Amino acid sequence: MSLFNLPPIWMAPMAGEAASAALVAAVSAGGGVGQLGAAYLAPARIGEVAAEIRARTDRPFGINLFWPQPWMPDAAGLDAYLQRLAAWHAELGLPPPTRPERFEEDFEAQLEATIAARPAVISFAMGDPGPARVAALKAQGFKVVGTATQVAEGRLLQASGVDAVVAQGYEAGGHRGGFLGSPEGALIGTLALVPQLVDALDVPVLAAGGIADARGVAAAQALGASAVTVGTAFLLVDECPLSPAYREALVAAGDADSTLTRAFSGRFARGVANRVTHELEGAELPAFPQPNAASRPLRQAAAKAGRADFISLWAGQALPVNRRPGSAAQLVAALSRGWRA
Ligand SMILES: Cc1cc2nc3c(=O)[nH]c(=O)nc-3n(C[C@H](O)[C@H](O)[C@H](O)COP(=O)(O)O)c2cc1C
Structure with a gap:
């Protein structure tokens, strides 16, 4: 049964x-x-x-x-995270990141x-x-x-x-x-x-x-x-x-490109490594869901602009299978x- x-x-x-x-x-x-x-x-x-x-x-x-998830608002941590996002916003021609109204x-x-x-x-x-x-x-x-x-x-x-x-x-x-x-x-x-x-x-x-x-x-x-x-x-x-950039990144990724990262959301998640996961590796981040909400404009704009280096490319280790x-x-x-x- x-x-x-x-x-x-x-x-x-x-x-x-x-x-x-x-x-x-x-x-x-x-x-x-x-x-x-x-x-x-x-x-x-x-x-x-x-x-x-x-x-x-x-x-x-x-x-x-x-x-x-119980989480502690962390204004200082969030501002530091927004600062890390700011350069990438500029690269995509987006206005500087701001504190989300809602998380x-x-x-x-x-x-x-x-x-x-x-x-x-x-x-x-x-x-x-x-x-x-x-x-x-x-x-x-x-x-x-x-x-x-x-x-x-x-x-x-x-x-x-x-x-x-x-x-x-x-x-x-x-x-x-x-x-x-x-x-x-x-x-x-x-x-x-x-x-x-x-x-x-x-x-x-x-x-x-x-x-x-x-x-x-x-x-x-x-x-x-x-x-x-x-x-x-x-x-x-x-x-x-899936946005074309996400799809293409999944098609191109090798078996060793999979990583566990907190970089996009503040909580461990597995995806294909990219610029954001590399550049924020080991960084102190505010707790989930604060980065998740704060990075959303970057991720959405990157998906539209075809820039996989700023998308959370969630995928598992068996991707190439x-x-x-x-x-x-x-x-x-x-x-x-x-x-x-
Ligand atoms: C893009 C993506 C989004 C996911 N979102 C959720 C979710 O919203 N809720 C959930 O319980 N699991 C979520 N997961 C985890 C899956 O439920 C599941 O555990 C995982 O995909 C299984 O491993 P696999 O990716 O190797 O098949 C997500 C996984 C991926 C790849």
Whole structure:
């Protein structure tokens, strides 16, 4: 029996450029489980995108949010960060960077919009929703999924009652989804993490990180995963609306170009190294989400101007494994060949 009676190939939620109705719908319609990374979407937009997904497919999909992070406003740190951005703004012909008016969306309103959108699955990264929240969501008919980068996080999520846990290995593209200790602490590879979580937990485990083709899917299943969740490989499918500069940088990157960086957001995330990650390596930065909001104008302008050196090029270590995935449905089909029914 497959997990939640859903297909075993899930597209990982990806906030940012890949948070597209066309992509999510194409994955679900193509025989996988599409997931919308809604962390950066305004609450009203979550409802709109979900409606667009529904207009394209009646297949189930998921919505993912970042559990809110406690953070200390750090005006001095932020100003120092803005100073680092200023030269790059000038290079792109942008006005000097200023303190953002707002750093993040209202989480409670996002969650309300997510509930109203009625996805099959609601997943969280970067936190444990706790038993009351999980019970309330389950009572409303949602499957609730948490993200763990170490066994202790998986145990906490299980104790909160989640239906399944994503085991996010070190290879994974994008932000580290863990929440215990420092994000720099739990850097456990998928091959090591999945069986440890499978052994420690009674709830099903989804494998994430470094899975890009049928071989990776077969490996994850052999490790005991109940499904896989694939991010990076879906960035290069036809339906993913990636800016050309981002896409070209992913196509050009080598296996050794992957890095974990805090440079764009203040929180560890994996992507292709570029000027920003090199020049801010080791820099003291204010906590997430302050740099994330402050660097947004630079990143958006760089994407428009075709300047990959200033874009957060989130992608995982397995990027070079599968760089010609074709359509979303073709990638789902190719990945599915690695899963034994
Ligand atoms: C561009 C990008 C954005 C991501 N955004 C999110 C997100 O919003 N929420 C989340 O839980 N994980 C996010 N992730 C991590 C994925 O959920 C997943 O763990 C990862 O992509 C799996 O590894 P892979 O990239 O090697 O397939 C993101 C990953 C990428 C590449």
